[in-house]
Amino acid sequence: MKALFQVADRIKPFYDVMYKAILFICKVLLVVDILITGFAVTGRYIPFIPDPAWSEEVVLSCMAYMAVLSAALAIRRNTHIRMSALDRYLPKKLIVALDLFADIAVMVLGFVMIFVGWAYAQKLGSRGFYVSMPGVSRFWMYLPVPLAGVAMVIFEIETIMRQLKALVLGEETAL
Secondary structure: OHHHHHHHHHOHHHHHHHHHHHHHHHHHHHHHHHHHHHHHHHHHHOOOOOOOOOHHHHHHHHHHHHHHHHHHHHHHHOOOOOOOOOOOOOOHHHHHHHHHHHHHHHHHHHHHHHHHHHHHHHHOHHHOEOOOOOOOEOHHHHOHHHHHHHHHHHHHHHHHHHHHHHHHHOOOOOO
């Protein structure tokens, strides 16, 4: 079992790179959102600046990507919403076991997001187009769900390994 934990510790740099890449993507999407929204709002009030028809759909798509990817980031840092009111009254090992159970459930949700989300992206996304951009498939509107599922599964594997290490070896779960 210790060998498994050593392998998990050795691939931590992979998780660090994935986290930084997804965080960078979220930051870029936020800047794009702000720029496009600012341009669209300015175009509504200043006559010589055009208000692009596509701005609302692009901003909403960027927000969808940001929302689900940033939720996956919260898994790695254990900053997602959780109930901790009873944690001080329960034994430490029970808390770790309950957290482990919750993380396994979230990982299952990640797999559902991957497979069902990909099926929706392919099936429904291929049948429609953005209203203001007829050349762009709605596939891109559904793609954030399976992408976030992949990120969730990746970060849940790390979190589950960290919790198993704490449960089996009695070590603290460090981030």
